[in-house]
Amino acid sequence: MQWLAPLALIAFAPLAAAIVVLYLLKLRRRDFVVPSVFLWRRAVQDVQANAPFQKLRANLLLLLQLLALACLVAGLAGPYVMARRLGGKSSIIVLDASGSMKATDANGTRFEEGKRLAEQIVNGMGRRDEAAVLVCGDHAETAVSFSGDRGRLIAAIREAEATDCATDVRDGLLLAFSLAAKRPQTQIYLVSDGAFAPLPEIASSAEVHFLRVGRGNNNVALLAFEAAGQHGKSAQQLFVRLRNYSAERKRCVLSISHEDDLVRAAELDLAPGESHSETYELALAKPGLLKAEIEVDDDLASDNVCYTFAQPSSALKVLLVSPGNLFLEQALLVTPEVQVFKVATLSAREAAAAYRDYDAVIFDRVAPAVAPETGAVMLIGASLANVAALGTEITAPTITSWEDRHPALRYVNLGAIQLAKARRLTPGPGAVVLARVNEAPVIVARDTPGLRAVAFGWDFLDSDLPLRVSFPVLLSNTIQWLAQSAGGATTRRARPGDILRFGAPPGVDSGIVRLPSGQCARVSAADSAFTIANSTEVGPYSLRAGDRSWRWAVDLRSEAESNIKPADEVKLGHREVKAGTGPPKVEQHLWPMLVGIALLVLFAEWHVYHRRY
Amino acid sequence: MIESSSQPGRHDHLLSPQFLRKLEQAAIASKHILVGRTKGERRSARRGSSVEFADFRAYNPGDDLRYLDWNAFARLQRLFLKLFIEEEDLHVYMLIDASRSMDFGSPPHDRRASPSKLRWGQQAAAALSYIALCGGDRVQAFAHSGADGASSRLFRGRGAAPELFDWLAGQGAAGETGLVQAVRWLRAAAPAPGLTFLISDLLTPEWETALSQLAVTKGEACVLHVLTPDEFSPGARGDLRLIDSETIGQEQAPAQQCEVTMGASLLRRYTQERDRFLADVRATCNRYGFSYLFSLTDQPVEDVILKSLRKLQVIR
Numbered sequence: 001m002q003w004l005a006p007l008a009l010i011a012f013a014p015l016a017a018a019i020v021v022l023y024l025l026k027l028r029r030r031d032f033v034v035p036s037v038f039l040w041r042r043a044v045q046d047v048q049a050n051a052p053f054q055k056l057r058a059n060l061l062l063l064l065q066l067l068a069l070a071c072l073v074a075g076l077a078g079p080y081v082m083a084r085r086l087g088g089k090s091s092i093i094v095l096d097a098s099g100s101m102k103a104t105d106a107n108g109t110r111f112e113e114g115k116r117l118a119e120q121i122v123n124g125m126g127r128r129d130e131a132a133v134l135v136c137g138d139h140a141e142t143a144v145s146f147s148g149d150r151g152r153l154i155a156a157i158r159e160a161e162a163t164d165c166a167t168d169v170r171d172g173l174l175l176a177f178s179l180a181a182k183r184p185q186t187q188i189y190l191v192s193d194g195a196f197a198p199l200p201e202i203a204s205s206a207e208v209h210f211l212r213v214g215r216g217n218n219n220v221a222l223l224a225f226e227a228a229g230q231h232g233k234s235a236q237q238l239f240v241r242l243r244n245y246s247a248e249r250k251r252c253v254l255s256i257s258h259e260d261d262l263v264r265a266a267e268l269d270l271a272p273g274e275s276h277s278e279t280y281e282l283a284l285a286k287p288g289l290l291k292a293e294i295e296v297d298d299d300l301a302s303d304n305v306c307y308t309f310a311q312p313s314s315a316l317k318v319l320l321v322s323p324g325n326l327f328l329e330q331a332l333l334v335t336p337e338v339q340v341f342k343v344a345t346l347s348a349r350e351a352a353a354a355y356r357d358y359d360a361v362i363f364d365r366v367a368p369a370v371a372p373e374t375g376a377v378m379l380i381g382a383s384l385a386n387v388a389a390l391g392t393e394i395t396a397p398t399i400t401s402w403e404d405r406h407p408a409l410r411y412v413n414l415g416a417i418q419l420a421k422a423r424r425l426t427p428g429p430g431a432v433v434l435a436r437v438n439e440a441p442v443i444v445a446r447d448t449p450g451l452r453a454v455a456f457g458w459d460f461l462d463s464d465l466p467l468r469v470s471f472p473v474l475l476s477n478t479i480q481w482l483a484q485s486a487g488g489a490t491t492r493r494a495r496p497g498d499i500l501r502f503g504a505p506p507g508v509d510s511g512i513v514r515l516p517s518g519q520c521a522r523v524s525a526a527d528s529a530f531t532i533a534n535s536t537e538v539g540p541y542s543l544r545a546g547d548r549s550w551r552w553a554v555d556l557r558s559e560a561e562s563n564i565k566p567a568d569e570v571k572l573g574h575r576e577v578k579a580g581t582g583p584p585k586v587e588q589h590l591w592p593m594l595v596g597i598a599l600l601v602l603f604a605e606w607h608v609y610h611r612r613y
Numbered sequence: 614m615i616e617s618s619s620q621p622g623r624h625d626h627l628l629s630p631q632f633l634r635k636l637e638q639a640a641i642a643s644k645h646i647l648v649g650r651t652k653g654e655r656r657s658a659r660r661g662s663s664v665e666f667a668d669f670r671a672y673n674p675g676d677d678l679r680y681l682d683w684n685a686f687a688r689l690q691r692l693f694l695k696l697f698i699e700e701e702d703l704h705v706y707m708l709i710d711a712s713r714s715m716d717f718g719s720p721p722h723d724r725r726a727s728p729s730k731l732r733w734g735q736q737a738a739a740a741l742s743y744i745a746l747c748g749g750d751r752v753q754a755f756a757h758s759g760a761d762g763a764s765s766r767l768f769r770g771r772g773a774a775p776e777l778f779d780w781l782a783g784q785g786a787a788g789e790t791g792l793v794q795a796v797r798w799l800r801a802a803a804p805a806p807g808l809t810f811l812i813s814d815l816l817t818p819e820w821e822t823a824l825s826q827l828a829v830t831k832g833e834a835c836v837l838h839v840l841t842p843d844e845f846s847p848g849a850r851g852d853l854r855l856i857d858s859e860t861i862g863q864e865q866a867p868a869q870q871c872e873v874t875m876g877a878s879l880l881r882r883y884t885q886e887r888d889r890f891l892a893d894v895r896a897t898c899n900r901y902g903f904s905y906l907f908s909l910t911d912q913p914v915e916d917v918i919l920k921s922l923r924k925l926q927v928i929r
Contacts, residue, residue, distance in 0.1 A: 029854040029872055035714035035730075035844060036790075036816035037857045037871040039890060043883040044871055611878070 001590070004078025012073040016066055023062050064605035071598035075591040083124070083588040090130050090146060090183040092176045093118050095160055096192030097137040098167035099496065099561040103193070103214055103299040110214040111162035114191040117211055121189055122153045132179060133157055136172035138165035138497025138536055146179070163536040164302045165497035166405075166558050167196040173208075173572065180206035194567025194579065196560060202572045212579035214566040218246045218299045220270065221562030222555075224277075225292045225306035228336070236310045238280040240292050244270035245563050252296035256280065258310065259288040268294075284310050289540055289553060302538045303562045307553030308493060316483045319354050321346045322364030327466030328380075328475075332362075335476045360482040365459055374450035376482035381423075381459040387431055388444040388455035391424035394437050397458070402435035405495060408445065408454055408478040409434060412470045422458035431455075449503030449529045452482050492552040500532040502543060502550050511545030516554075627739045627778050632915050636740055639919065640748045642929040643703055643808055643833060668696040704753070704767075704807025704832075705745040707738040708799050709784065711756040711763075713859045714816055716786030717841055718910055727911035730839050734812035735781045736914040737837055741810055742781075744918075744928065746771050754781060755802070757795035759788030764802055789859040790816065792823030796830065806831035814840055821897055828901040835904040835927050838894060842911050847883065850875045 003009070034040065095118055097111060106113035122131060125148070133143040133156050143156040169192060180186035187207050193214040224241035244250045249271055256264040264280050292306045320332060320342045332340040346354060346361075348369040354361050355375030361368075362378040371386045383390045399414040414435055424440040427433060434454070435443035442457035465471050494500055504511075504525035511530055513521045516539020523530050523543070535541055535554045543550045556562065569576045628636075672681060672692035685693045711731060718729035728736070742752045746768060754765040754777065765780045792813060799809065811827065815838055827834050857869035873879055891907060898905035904925050908917050922928040 029852045031856055032849055032853040033856045033858050033861065035717040035814065035841070035858050037855050037869050038816040038818065039844075039883060039886050040855050040871045040873060042886045042890070043879060044873060 001079050001081050004080065006077055008077040009073060011076070012070060015069055015073065019065050019069065020062070061605055061608055064601050064608065068598045068601040068605065071594045071601065075594035075598070079590040079594070081588050081590065089126075089128065090132075090180075090186040091121065091125075092132045092134065092179055092186060092188045093121055093157075094134045094136060094169070094172045094176050094188060094190045094192075095143075095157070096167060096169055096172075096190070097135050097160060097162045097165075098169075098195075099162075099164040099302055099556055099558070100167065100193055100195040100300065100564045101162045101213070102164070102302055103219065103564045104301075105214055105216045105218060105299040105564075109162065110193050111160075114211075114213045115157050115160065117191050117213065118157045118189075119154050121211075122150050122157070125150060132176075133160075134172050134175055135160045136168050137161075137163035139168055140172035140175045142175065146183070163496055164538045164554070164556055165536055166495065166556075166561050167192075168497075169196050170199050170202065173199065173202055177202070177206055190570070190577075192570075193564065194570050195564055196570075198571035200571065200573060208572060208575070208577050210570050210577040210579050212566050212568075214564065216246070216299065217563070217565035218248075219303070219562055219564050220244045220246065220250050220252055220294060220296045220298050221300070221303035222292055222294060222306040223275075223303075223557055223559060223562065225290070225308050225555075225557070227290055227308045227310050235281050235283045236290075238264075238282060238290070238292075238308075240278045240280070240306075241275065242268070242270070242277075242294060243275040243559075243562070244272060245565070246298065247272050250296055250298070252294045254278065254292065254294050256282075257291050257293070258282070258284060260291075282310075289551065291540075291553075300562065300564055303556040303558070305538060306555045306557060307540060309551070309553070316359040316479060317341065317357070318479060319343065319346075319358040319361045320364065321362065321366045321368075323366065325364050325461065327471070328362075328364055328460060331466065331472045331475050335472060335479065338476075338479055360479050372451060372453075376451075377453040378478055378482060379453065379455040381456065381462075384428070384453065384455065386428045386451075387446050387453040388425040388427050388441075388457075390457065391426050391440075394422045394424055394440050394442070394457075397422040397437040397440075397442065399435050399442060400438055402443065403433075405498075406434050406445065407481040409443075409474070410477055412474045412477065414443075414470070417468065417470075418464045419458055420462040422462070425455055425457040447501065449501065449527075454478050454482065492550070494535055494552050494554050495557065496536045496538065496554055498535060498554070500535060500552060502530045502532070502545075504528050504530055505546040505548050508546035508548075511543050514542045514544075516540055627736050627782055628743070628914075632740065633743060635915070635919060636743045637747050639744045639923075639928050641703065641705060641741070641745050641750060641808065642926055669693045670696060703745070703748075703750040704803065704805045705742065705750050706799060706803055706807055706809040706832075707742060707752065707754040707781075708795060708809055708811045708813075709734050709738055709754065709756045709781075710758070710790060710792065710795070710811075710813030710815075711784050711786050712758040712788055712790040713786050713861075714790060714814055714857075717844070717858065727842060727909070729786075730814055730841060730910055731784075731786045733839055733908075733910040733914060734837070735784065737812055737839075737918065738810065739778050739781050740914055740918045742768070742777050743771075743774050746774050746777070751807075752777060753803070755795065755799055756781075756784040757791060757798060758786065759791045761788060762795060762798055764798075767804065790814075790819075792817055793819050793826055796823050796826040800826070800830045803830075803832075808832060809834045810837060811835070812837045812839065814838070814844075815894060816844075820894065824894075824897050824901060824903070827903070833903075834901070835922075835925075836894070836898050836906070837917075838891070838905065838907045840907075840909055842909050845887065845909055847875070847880065 095114055101109065101111040101114060103110050125131060128148065130146045130148045131153055132146045133153055135141050135143050143160060144153055147153060176188050180188060187209065189209050189211055191211045191213065194210065194212055220242060222242045224239060226239040227236045238256065240254065249269065251267065251269050254266045254268055255262055263282055266278065268276060270276055287310045290308050290310050294304045296304065316338050318332060318338050318340050320329065320340055322328065323344055329342065332338055345366065346369060351368055351370050355372040360376040360378060363382045364380045365382060367382050368384055371384055377384065377387065379387060397419040399417060402409055402414045404410065422437060422442050425442060425444045427441060427444045428446065430448045431444045431446040433441040434445050444455045446453045460466055492500065509525045511523050513523050513532065515521065516537050523532065530543060530545065538555050540551065540553045567579065569578045669682065670693065672694050676694050680695045682693045682695050715731040715734065716729050718727050718732065738754060742754065745752045752768045756763050763784060765777065768777045809827065809832060811834060852874045855871040855873060860868040895905050904927050906921055906925060918928060
């Protein structure tokens with residue numbers, strides 16, 4: 001406890017001495033002649049028999065008066081303590097509910113510790129303070145808008161649940177900043193482990209406090225699990241990559257199962273920080289779900305399992321429509337499981353047939369004569385009305401952002417590509433932007449029932465992409481993705497929070513989804529498709545609608561989420577916000593409490609005095 | 614009706630003429646037959662010359678022949694003398710506590726204004742004395758305080774009332790309460806056993822001893838216990854030094870004092886002690902066979918004498 005005016009405490013001594021002196025002075029009594037003191041003495045004798053108690057009662061009054069004096073003098077001295085209270089009138093609590101918050105290196109999980117911290121913040125609110133709660137899982141959500149109702153805020157915090165999704169703190173902070181812009185002096189409390197990439201584009205004048213949860217980095221994660229069939233063979237080649245993020249050696253048991261049947265097991269010994277890969281060849285009689293799981297003592301369990309689907313091996317038929325592109329042709333030739341057919345032009349009738357007969361049709365600098373209703377199309381420097389339209393040219397283009405989680409862009413570093421020129425794409429209906437040059441879309445994809453398409457806004461020959469290692473990877477990813485058309489693919493892999501769409505069979509408007517927990521839920525079709533947006537839990541899912549069924553598996557496979565080491569600071573715009581373990585401390589003045597105590601003591605002293613007399 | 618003397622006496626304000634007329638209808642009731650001195654109107658244990666036959670005895674030479682029962686002689690051939698109940702007078706003694714503590718009443722401005730205890734006692738003694746005088750009894754009054762005391766002559770007859778009233782009214786309050794000494798003095802000075810009226814506030818530690826002394830005195834006793842309303846329910850408040858009025862001005866020792874802080878708590882305890890004191894006095898009087906009456910000075914003497922004492926069968 002500290003004091004604003006400690007010198008005021010000196011006043012206690014003389015004032016207390018004055019009170020004691022008044023007590024010591026003989027009480028003046030008025031002389032009163034009575035006929036006889038006979039009865040009075042008998043009455044007083046009873047009092048004198050309890051003399052010690054009477055002395056105590058007299059001392060009690062003195063003590064109460066001294067106590068009241070002490071409280072008043074102490075109040076004058078201005079005592080205060082630094083208490084963890086909300087600093088401003090308005091506060092926003094941003095609660096990170098991503099996958100890394102499920103780590104169990106806190107008192108419970110990090111998310112549970114974060115919720116306790118959030119409750120602490122709410123309990124530190126003043127009577128007129130208001131707070132809002134935002135929960136950032138797969139997307140940012142306002143759990144409670146600005147409210148002074150502590151009960152409501154705490155209830156919302158307790159209802160929040162962590163997900164297995166990747167951290168989306170960016171959207172949460174942007175939402176918090178937009179709320180703070182309407183209220184000056186708003187404090188923002190980010191409750192997170194800080195396991196996310198810097199956010200240089202975020203800037204705000206609002207004061208941000210980073211309340212860190214979590215302690216260590218005790219985690220071993222499965223980062224990759226791929227299965228590829230070999231052309232002409234029934235065997236599947238499996239690739240597994242895992243990494244030990246902890247600072248100590250870890251032993252783990254890797255097990256691979258095919259439709260719940262264990263097919264491989266291996267004991268691995270990983271050094272601190274080691275990234276380890278394993279490849280296996282499995283002879284599988286039938287396609288199905290493959291699961292890789294590691295049994296290890298670590299703090300995050302959701303990244304200890306990965307899924308993939310074993311697909312029957314068959315070559316994809318790809319039609320290349322191009323005036324000539326040596327790099328593209330060679331790259332396609334070496335793409336595994338792809339059979340390439342090449343033409344220079346394609347009439348409308350031929351295009352319609354190609355959309356139906358080929359797994360994917362690539363238009364290289366050739367505009368399709370007719371837009372496909374179904375099928376899979378790749379456009380390189382070409383327009384297609386229902387996918388993307390070429391716009392204005394972009395000078396000195398450099399790809400600044402891309403969706404590295406999209407299946408077509410996995411393991412591809414587009415930022416290193418040197419582009420001579422590119423053209424802005426205008427996405428068509430239902431198309432999404434996969435890559436941008438600053439704000440201008442340059443890669444667009446469409447994934448609608450029956451039709452998948454990817455459009456590139458530049459000629460590959462106008463860049464050094466064909467010379468890069470990424471080029472065949474990009475082609476292979478894109479073709480594989482295109483070949484799994486939304487209406488046709490029955491198996492799929494996804495990450496937590498991904499939105500999946502499945503084409504509904506004609507005449508079917510509802511289906512049953514089976515979750516990893518075994519629970520079933522009914523879903524309804526909209527626009528002839530089932531949209532699944534709540535696959536936030538790791539594990540296998542299935543959807544049955546009519547006589548069709550689909551399966552997909554969700555796993556983490558994220559370096560960012562599996563590296564659960566709590567950050568010491570977060571970078572927001574140009575600011576570096578240091579981590580704290582609780583709300584900032586502010587002065588909490590104690591004089592109102594002391595004055596209240598003094599009043600209570602005075603009331604007690606008055607009561608004792610009157611009961612005495 | 615008592616006529617006032619040529620000189621206006623101090624008794625003029627003791628009792629009102631109307632009250633005196635009522636007192637003439639009353640009579641002192643004695644529970645026992647007491648031996649008197651002279652012929653009076655009360656039955657005596659002795660055999661005398663009243664008209665009420667009491668007994669026979671054998672004739673002895675020298676007896677008055679007028680009292681021979683000739684019918685008995687005719688029947689029994691023996692001489693018997695008739696014996697008659699002697700009617701004698703009753704000695705009534707008024708023992709008034711004239712200590713300084715009796716000189717307290719309510720101040721005139723007090724709405725509970727009442728005479729001092731001494732004045733009230735004088736009025737009660739005067740009233741009882743008048744009843745006794747009207748009934749042919751003898752009355753003697755004693756006023757005592759501390760080591761001093763005064764006693765009146767023995768009064769008899771209604772005509773002696775003014776002088777008795779003057780004497781009573783002339784007694785002032787002084788000194789401490791000396792009840793034991795007063796009773797002893799009464800025992801020594803009283804010419805014959807009789808009925809003693811003790812009028813006092815009994816505010817002395819020796820009250821019980823005094824009553825025990827009174828119990829061994831031949832005769833009957835009636836205790837009129839009187840207090841002022843303020844003594845019964847004190848109204849003073851605050852931090853006080855209570856000074857005993859009887860010990861003020863003593864040369865040998867300082868006045869008795871008691872420092873109190875008047876408040877609800879102390880008043881509760883005082884009330885408890887007062888009630889306990891009154892109950893002890895009543896119980897002691899009952900034990901000794903005394904008639905006991907407690908009164909406050911704001912109660913009219915007329916009501917006390919004619920109603921309360923009548924209920925106690927001290928007056929009829």
